[in-house]
Amino acid sequence: MRIRSVYQRLYKTYGPQQWWPADSRFEIMVGAVLTQNTAWVNVERAIANLKQASALSTEAILDSSHEQLAEWIRPSGYFNIKASRLRNFCQWYQQQGQYDRLKRLKTALLRQRLLMVNGVGPETADDIILYAFARKVFVIDAYTKRIFSRLGLSDPSAGYESLRAQFEKALSKESVKTFNEYHALIVVHGKDVCKVKPRCEQCCLARVCQRVGLD
Protein backbone atom coordinates (compact mmCIF):
# COMPACT_ATOMS: atom_id res chain seq x y z
CA MET A 1 0.00 0.00 0.00
CA ARG A 2 1.34 3.36 -0.98
CA ILE A 3 -1.07 5.24 1.23
CA ARG A 4 1.33 4.54 4.08
CA SER A 5 4.43 5.63 2.23
CA VAL A 6 2.84 8.92 1.28
CA TYR A 7 2.24 9.51 4.98
CA GLN A 8 5.84 8.68 5.87
CA ARG A 9 7.05 11.14 3.29
CA LEU A 10 4.72 13.94 4.34
CA TYR A 11 5.51 13.47 8.01
CA LYS A 12 9.23 13.35 7.37
CA THR A 13 9.05 16.51 5.28
CA TYR A 14 6.72 18.63 7.39
CA GLY A 15 6.73 17.11 10.86
CA PRO A 16 3.86 16.83 13.35
CA GLN A 17 1.02 19.33 13.00
CA GLN A 18 -0.38 19.07 16.53
CA TRP A 19 -4.03 19.12 15.53
CA TRP A 20 -6.78 20.14 16.24
CA PRO A 21 -5.98 23.72 17.28
CA ALA A 22 -8.46 24.38 20.12
CA ASP A 23 -8.67 24.73 23.90
CA SER A 24 -11.44 22.20 24.42
CA ARG A 25 -13.33 19.35 22.79
CA PHE A 26 -16.39 21.52 22.39
CA GLU A 27 -14.33 24.13 20.60
CA ILE A 28 -13.19 21.44 18.17
CA MET A 29 -16.79 20.51 17.44
CA VAL A 30 -17.86 24.11 16.91
CA GLY A 31 -14.84 24.68 14.68
CA ALA A 32 -15.69 21.60 12.63
CA VAL A 33 -19.10 23.07 11.79
CA LEU A 34 -17.87 26.60 11.20
CA THR A 35 -15.02 25.57 8.91
CA GLN A 36 -17.33 24.10 6.29
CA ASN A 37 -16.12 25.46 2.96
CA THR A 38 -14.42 28.31 4.79
CA ALA A 39 -10.86 29.50 5.35
CA TRP A 40 -9.70 28.64 8.86
CA VAL A 41 -8.56 32.16 9.68
CA ASN A 42 -12.18 33.29 9.39
CA VAL A 43 -13.29 30.52 11.72
CA GLU A 44 -10.77 31.74 14.29
CA ARG A 45 -12.39 35.16 14.25
CA ALA A 46 -15.82 33.65 14.77
CA ILE A 47 -14.60 31.51 17.66
CA ALA A 48 -12.84 34.52 19.19
CA ASN A 49 -16.17 36.36 19.11
CA LEU A 50 -17.89 33.47 20.88
CA LYS A 51 -15.17 33.34 23.53
CA GLN A 52 -15.27 37.07 24.12
CA ALA A 53 -19.02 36.86 24.64
CA SER A 54 -18.57 33.83 26.91
CA ALA A 55 -20.76 32.01 24.42
CA LEU A 56 -18.61 29.01 23.63
CA SER A 57 -20.86 26.51 25.38
CA THR A 58 -24.00 24.55 24.57
CA GLU A 59 -26.02 26.54 27.10
CA ALA A 60 -24.97 29.96 25.83
CA ILE A 61 -25.53 29.02 22.22
CA LEU A 62 -28.93 27.48 22.90
CA ASP A 63 -29.94 30.51 24.97
CA SER A 64 -28.94 33.05 22.34
CA SER A 65 -31.20 34.33 19.59
CA HIS A 66 -30.60 33.40 15.98
CA GLU A 67 -29.63 36.98 15.22
CA GLN A 68 -27.15 37.15 18.08
CA LEU A 69 -25.54 33.83 17.20
CA ALA A 70 -25.34 34.76 13.53
CA GLU A 71 -23.67 38.03 14.47
CA TRP A 72 -21.01 36.28 16.54
CA ILE A 73 -20.11 33.82 13.81
CA ARG A 74 -20.44 36.28 10.92
CA PRO A 75 -16.73 36.23 9.97
CA SER A 76 -16.92 32.51 9.16
CA GLY A 77 -19.38 33.13 6.34
CA TYR A 78 -22.74 31.42 5.67
CA PHE A 79 -23.66 32.81 9.07
CA ASN A 80 -27.41 32.24 8.84
CA ILE A 81 -27.18 28.62 7.84
CA LYS A 82 -24.30 27.95 10.24
CA ALA A 83 -26.20 29.52 13.13
CA SER A 84 -28.93 26.97 12.53
CA ARG A 85 -26.42 24.15 12.19
CA LEU A 86 -24.65 25.10 15.40
CA ARG A 87 -27.96 25.21 17.22
CA ASN A 88 -28.95 21.83 15.80
CA PHE A 89 -25.66 20.37 16.90
CA CYS A 90 -25.89 21.81 20.42
CA GLN A 91 -29.42 20.52 20.84
CA TRP A 92 -28.27 17.08 19.82
CA TYR A 93 -25.15 17.25 22.00
CA GLN A 94 -27.19 18.26 25.03
CA GLN A 95 -29.78 15.61 24.36
CA GLN A 96 -27.14 12.89 23.95
CA GLY A 97 -25.64 13.68 27.33
CA GLN A 98 -22.56 15.46 25.96
CA TYR A 99 -19.06 13.98 25.86
CA ASP A 100 -19.15 11.69 28.88
CA ARG A 101 -22.18 9.85 27.57
CA LEU A 102 -21.23 9.87 23.89
CA LYS A 103 -17.72 8.57 24.49
CA ARG A 104 -19.17 5.23 25.54
CA LEU A 105 -20.57 4.59 22.08
CA LYS A 106 -18.72 2.52 19.55
CA THR A 107 -17.30 4.56 16.70
CA ALA A 108 -19.77 3.37 14.08
CA LEU A 109 -22.74 4.22 16.26
CA LEU A 110 -21.32 7.58 17.26
CA ARG A 111 -20.86 8.38 13.58
CA GLN A 112 -24.38 7.30 12.77
CA ARG A 113 -25.78 9.55 15.49
CA LEU A 114 -23.69 12.52 14.37
CA LEU A 115 -24.93 12.18 10.81
CA MET A 116 -28.50 12.54 12.02
CA VAL A 117 -27.82 16.17 12.84
CA ASN A 118 -28.91 18.51 10.07
CA GLY A 119 -25.77 20.40 9.15
CA VAL A 120 -23.33 17.63 10.01
CA GLY A 121 -22.22 15.70 6.94
CA PRO A 122 -19.60 12.96 6.60
CA GLU A 123 -16.54 15.21 6.76
CA THR A 124 -17.72 17.29 9.71
CA ALA A 125 -18.75 14.13 11.56
CA ASP A 126 -15.37 12.53 10.96
CA ASP A 127 -13.51 15.67 12.06
CA ILE A 128 -15.41 15.49 15.34
CA ILE A 129 -14.93 11.74 15.77
CA LEU A 130 -11.21 11.87 15.05
CA TYR A 131 -10.20 15.10 16.76
CA ALA A 132 -12.68 15.40 19.63
CA PHE A 133 -13.25 11.70 20.35
CA ALA A 134 -9.83 10.39 19.25
CA ARG A 135 -11.18 7.51 17.20
CA LYS A 136 -9.64 5.97 14.13
CA VAL A 137 -11.64 7.41 11.25
CA PHE A 138 -9.97 8.94 8.24
CA VAL A 139 -11.28 12.33 7.20
CA ILE A 140 -11.64 12.65 3.44
CA ASP A 141 -11.49 16.21 2.17
CA ALA A 142 -11.15 17.85 -1.23
CA TYR A 143 -7.34 17.76 -1.13
CA THR A 144 -7.29 14.08 -0.28
CA LYS A 145 -9.48 13.25 -3.26
CA ARG A 146 -7.53 15.49 -5.58
CA ILE A 147 -4.06 14.42 -4.58
CA PHE A 148 -4.62 10.69 -4.48
CA SER A 149 -6.60 10.67 -7.65
CA ARG A 150 -3.79 12.56 -9.39
CA LEU A 151 -1.27 10.14 -7.98
CA GLY A 152 -3.31 7.42 -9.59
CA LEU A 153 -3.89 5.78 -6.22
CA SER A 154 -7.65 6.24 -6.24
CA ASP A 155 -10.50 6.40 -8.72
CA PRO A 156 -11.39 10.06 -9.45
CA SER A 157 -15.06 9.15 -9.26
CA ALA A 158 -14.69 7.37 -5.92
CA GLY A 159 -17.14 8.63 -3.32
CA TYR A 160 -16.49 9.61 0.30
CA GLU A 161 -17.22 6.24 1.90
CA SER A 162 -15.24 4.29 -0.63
CA LEU A 163 -12.16 6.47 -0.13
CA ARG A 164 -12.53 6.38 3.62
CA ALA A 165 -12.66 2.59 3.58
CA GLN A 166 -9.57 2.48 1.39
CA PHE A 167 -7.58 4.67 3.78
CA GLU A 168 -8.82 2.98 6.92
CA LYS A 169 -7.92 -0.42 5.56
CA ALA A 170 -4.43 0.71 4.61
CA LEU A 171 -3.94 2.31 8.02
CA SER A 172 -5.72 -0.29 10.13
CA LYS A 173 -2.59 -1.09 12.10
CA GLU A 174 -1.68 2.53 12.72
CA SER A 175 -2.50 4.57 15.81
CA VAL A 176 -5.07 7.33 16.23
CA LYS A 177 -2.14 9.71 16.27
CA THR A 178 -1.29 8.69 12.71
CA PHE A 179 -4.86 9.30 11.52
CA ASN A 180 -4.71 12.66 13.26
CA GLU A 181 -1.41 13.74 11.73
CA TYR A 182 -2.12 12.38 8.27
CA HIS A 183 -5.27 14.39 7.66
CA ALA A 184 -3.68 17.48 9.22
CA LEU A 185 -0.66 17.16 6.94
CA ILE A 186 -2.89 16.90 3.89
CA VAL A 187 -4.95 19.94 4.86
CA VAL A 188 -2.04 22.15 5.86
CA HIS A 189 0.34 21.17 3.08
CA GLY A 190 -2.04 19.85 0.44
CA LYS A 191 -2.35 23.24 -1.14
CA ASP A 192 1.40 23.37 -1.17
CA VAL A 193 1.61 20.57 -3.64
CA CYS A 194 -1.41 21.63 -5.64
CA LYS A 195 -2.29 25.27 -5.30
CA VAL A 196 -5.08 25.57 -7.76
CA LYS A 197 -8.15 23.50 -8.23
CA PRO A 198 -8.18 23.69 -12.05
CA ARG A 199 -6.55 21.29 -14.34
CA CYS A 200 -2.85 21.63 -14.68
CA GLU A 201 -2.83 17.85 -14.34
CA GLN A 202 0.71 17.48 -15.55
CA CYS A 203 2.39 20.06 -13.36
CA CYS A 204 0.26 19.24 -10.33
CA LEU A 205 0.92 15.56 -10.67
CA ALA A 206 4.63 16.20 -11.06
CA ARG A 207 4.72 18.39 -7.96
CA VAL A 208 2.70 15.98 -5.92
CA CYS A 209 4.95 13.13 -6.90
CA GLN A 210 8.05 15.12 -6.17
CA ARG A 211 6.89 16.22 -2.74
CA VAL A 212 5.60 12.87 -1.81
CA GLY A 213 8.49 10.94 -3.22
CA LEU A 214 6.84 8.65 -5.73
CA ASP A 215 8.06 8.34 -9.28
Add this chain to the structure above:
DNA sequence: ACCCAGGGTCATA
Protein backbone atom coordinates in the same frame (compact mmCIF):
# COMPACT_ATOMS: atom_id res chain seq x y z
C1' DA B 1 -12.75 41.73 -10.95
C1' DC B 2 -12.16 36.81 -10.07
C1' DC B 3 -11.07 32.63 -7.34
C1' DC B 4 -11.08 30.00 -3.39
C1' DA B 5 -11.33 28.32 1.44
C1' DG B 6 -10.25 22.68 6.76
C1' DG B 7 -18.94 21.39 3.14
C1' DG B 8 -23.82 20.36 3.46
C1' DT B 9 -28.70 20.49 2.14
C1' DC B 10 -32.27 20.39 -0.90
C1' DA B 11 -34.55 20.22 -5.43
C1' DT B 12 -34.44 18.28 -9.74
C1' DA B 13 -33.73 14.56 -13.56
Add this chain to the structure above:
DNA sequence: TATGACCATGGG
Protein backbone atom coordinates in the same frame (compact mmCIF):
# COMPACT_ATOMS: atom_id res chain seq x y z
C1' DT C 1 -27.11 8.39 -8.09
C1' DA C 2 -25.54 12.53 -9.75
C1' DT C 3 -25.31 17.22 -10.83
C1' DG C 4 -26.62 22.24 -9.71
C1' DA C 5 -28.12 26.15 -6.82
C1' DC C 6 -27.55 28.11 -2.67
C1' DC C 7 -25.40 29.78 1.40
C1' DA C 8 -21.62 34.59 2.35
C1' DT C 9 -17.17 36.31 4.54
C1' DG C 10 -12.31 37.65 3.79
C1' DG C 11 -7.66 37.12 1.58
C1' DG C 12 -4.87 36.62 -2.56
